Amino acid sequence: MATVPIPATSSPGVVLEMLYSMRVKDAMTGDVVTASPSTSLHEVQALMREHAITGVPIVDEGRLVGIVAIGDIIEALDARATDARAMERPAREAMTSSVVTLDDEMPLSLAVTYFDRYKFGRFPVLDSSGRLAGIITASDILRRLLIALNEEIVRMEQRMAGRQRATEGPVPAVELSFGTAPLDFSRAGNVSQRFKKALVERGCPPAIARRVAVASYELELNQVIHSKGGVMILRVFNDTIEVIAQDEGPGIADVDQAMQEGFSTANEWVRSLGFGAGMGLPNVKRVSDEFSIQSELGKGTTVRAVIRWSKE
């Protein structure tokens, strides 16, 4: 089975995620230059020159019936040695009629696979009713990926700037931060275990470490269950320990409701694993000496839980 020609296991998740989450229609050119079956090759050649393209889909009443590529034009030009009217022939006689097409809802990863497999320069794209919706070339995909990568890097820079703002003020004795990934239950809880171990190693009393563990575990699981991913930060000061959970959305519609014990938006599957009981945020608040939550729909949620060392 052909796959995307980048290693799926060792590549940054963000690039694969882009290729799998974007659709062919996100990258294709929708405004397609087409010709009809009766258009002469001469006119098709003029279209190619005028629009700087190397292939023209041949469409009959909205249906794709074939494609004339620049190679077909070159053949016709050569054929003029024996047939003076070769370039006057209609497109239907020179076109390739068994065209490999893509559906507009297919993931972009599949388009990449097709370019790898078929070595064509372009693929016509059909919509769900089988009509020509656009055309996609390798450079369309490159351009779309560059835009998506650029957007992702802007988000990363904003995230880092946000973290720098969070680190103004007193300098913590210890600062740890780890990312979380949506629905990655195989690693869920790892961040909290690292936090707890770091505290215990530094002589933190077990009762305090336990409270930090409860707060960070609930916040970590919230990010895994509900968010698009985020970062968990542990900051240890002389008299306080801070757990900060910052995610990238989707944000909480009604924070007061989310703070009520028993309220949960988790699905059945998540609940069957023993999560989503609607106890997370109330648990965090209960073990914290200071608790704050900020959330904006479409932006994300930041929760800050502070636990004092001195309070045994």
Added chain:
Amino acid sequence: MRIREMAGIVDAEIIQGAFEDAELAGGYTSDLLSDVMAHAKAGEALITIQAHKNTVAVASLIGAPAIVVCNGRPVPEDMVEAARDEGIAIVRTDLSQYEVSGRLWKALRG
């Protein structure tokens, strides 16, 4: 009561045996992991049907030395591995959470 003794009382087989046979302070019975986080005390066995890797994370965070998997639920290999790394015992019994809790209560407090 130590962990191995407890396993005998609840007719459990030891699935993950690389642990220190510690004295149990009691048990906590729940299938909601947030509830366990909130209320279980260190040193108590966790009595549950949640047989997956996250149960081990919760047990480790709260200091539960043993997990009793009830109703003979299958225990996945990644859960066993995680528990071995943490030195947490996993024992499995065909008894329900109610029966396990009852037997342990009787043995410890009765």
